[in-house]
Amino acid sequence: MPALDAAQRAHSAALLALLRSRIEACGGWIPFDEYLEQLLYAPGLGYYSAGAAKLGAAGDYTTAPELSAMFGACIARQCAPLLHSGGELLELGAGSGALAEVLLTRLAALEALPDRYSILETSADLRGRQQQRLARLPPALHARLRWLDCLPAAGLRGVILANEVADALPFQCYAVSADGYAERGVALDGQGEPCWSERPATGALHTELVRLSASLPQPLPAGYHSEVCLRLGPWVSGLAAALEWGWLLLFDYGLGRSELYHPQRMSGTLRCHYRHRAHDDPFLHPGLQDVTAWVDFTRLAEAATDAGLAVEGYCTQAAFLLGAGIDAELAAAGNALDRARRASEARQLLMPGEMGEVFKAMALSRGLPDPPGAFRVQDLRRLL
Numbered sequence: 063m064p065a066l067d068a069a070q071r072a073h074s075a076a077l078l079a080l081l082r083s084r085i086e087a088c089g090g091w092i093p094f095d096e097y098l099e100q101l102l103y104a105p106g107l108g109y110y111s112a113g114a115a116k117l118g119a120a121g122d123y124t125t126a127p128e129l130s131a132m133f134g135a136c137i138a139r140q141c142a143p144l145l146h147s148g149g150e151l152l153e154l155g156a157g158s159g160a161l162a163e164v165l166l167t168r169l170a171a172l173e174a175l176p177d178r179y180s181i182l183e184t185s186a187d188l189r190g191r192q193q194q195r196l197a198r199l200p201p202a203l204h205a206r207l208r209w210l211d212c213l214p215a216a217g218l219r220g221v222i223l224a225n226e227v228a229d230a231l232p233f234q235c236y237a238v239s240a241d242g243y244a245e246r247g248v249a250l251d252g253q254g255e256p257c258w259s260e261r262p263a264t265g266a267l268h269t270e271l272v273r274l275s276a277s278l279p280q281p282l283p284a285g286y287h288s289e290v291c292l293r294l295g296p297w298v299s300g301l302a303a304a305l306e307w308g309w310l311l312l313f314d315y316g317l318g319r320s321e322l323y324h325p326q327r328m329s330g331t332l333r334c335h336y337r338h339r340a341h342d343d344p345f346l347h348p349g350l351q352d353v354t355a356w357v358d359f360t361r362l363a364e365a366a367t368d369a370g371l372a373v374e375g376y377c378t379q380a381a382f383l384l385g386a387g388i389d390a391e392l393a394a395a396g397n398a399l400d401r402a403r404r405a406s407e408a409r410q411l412l413m414p415g416e417m418g419e420v421f422k423a424m425a426l427s428r429g430l431p432d433p434p435g436a437f438r439v440q441d442l443r444r445l446l
């Protein structure tokens with residue numbers, strides 16, 4: 063791991079002090095989702111709230127919009143038919159603003175600019191960076207932008223878009239033993255450092271684990287540990303309530319439930335990202351690394367259906383991009399250098415060993431019989 067500089071050490075130490083006091087105030091143990099809430103979102107100190115680079119080559123991990131403008135161009139092609147006659151686009155967790163920049167530019171070229179492009183971003187740091195970046199858009203495009211402090215309660219007609227936001231919601235951790243289910247939370251070790259600590263699972267988590275295990279082709283085996291995001295359902299319900307008519311498009315890494323919780327995946331999918339290195343120690347460098355887990359797309363689909371949305375499409379990111387015209391984006395390269403750059407980006411977006419297969423696209427809809435056309439290339443809804 064690259065060494066920390068003095069400012070990073072001070073930042074991490076300040077967040078560690080906050081985490082310690084939170085754990086002590088709660089009697090020496092907190093659930094993992096509460097630990098993550100502080101680790102990622104504590105005002106001014108959490109990974110997302112504070113000033114680390116986070117996304118892109120200078121940060122800790124790369125997302126599809128950071129990697130290539132072709133990702134946003136493909137989404138613009140898919141949203142244009144719906145937005146031709148007006149409507150709103152709401153982007154959740156807009157990161158550096160890269161996707162918003164491409165979408166507005168390409169939708170303008172397709173004569174399908176949304177009446178408004180709203181961004182809901184929980185991180186004050188990223189919101190500031192988005193505003194700085196998007197200030198360079200032409201005034202006619204910039205005028206469409208607004209930043210929201212909370213989700214609209216209802217009435218949104220158009221498209222809600224979230225790339226890699228579901229995986230950023232705090233999740234709980236559990237373990238299975240012959241005695242039943244344990245919740246893996248966080249305590250302090252003899253040196254006062256945060257560490258894993260298990261308690262019998264109770265309440266909503268226990269109910270959910272019983273339900274989860276019963277819904278799988280084979281029950282979760284003893285020795286298994288993994289993650290579950292109970293916040294996913296309420297998050298989708300809120301988005302569904304906001305959407306009066308249109309599509310909710312979600313992109314993220316994850317699987318349907320029976321594959322995600324397959325007995326062969328004995329240690330779950332928790333991953334930490336620091337300077338483009340992945341590992342599984344969520345206690346390393348608090349505030350300086352991202353901590354995530356794969357998304358349970360079955361949970362997303364169930365919550366959407368419960369909230370009155372139709373699950374109209376579910377496929378790999380590669381299938382979505384191929385159906386959305388990434389080949390035309392490649393062909394539009396201006397010169398040999400641009401062609402080589404785009405080809406390299408397309409490989410990373412599409413190849414199974416890169417982002418092509420583990421990343422999925424999901425289309426949820428209200429009041430529209432069809433998903434965006436790209437979802438016709440592949441239908442993986444049987445795996446949900």
Ligand SMILES: C[S@@+](CC[C@H](N)C(=O)[O-])C[C@H]1O[C@@H](n2cnc3c(N)ncnc32)[C@H](O)[C@@H]1O
Binds near residue numbers: 110157182184230
């Ligand atoms: C992994 S980053 C992805 C950023 C961007 N969408 C991209 O693909 O480059 C997660 C983003 O979601 C934001 N976020 C996390 N929880 C959120 C929530 N409940 N609502 C809106 N944004 C959220 C984070 O601050 C961050 O901008």
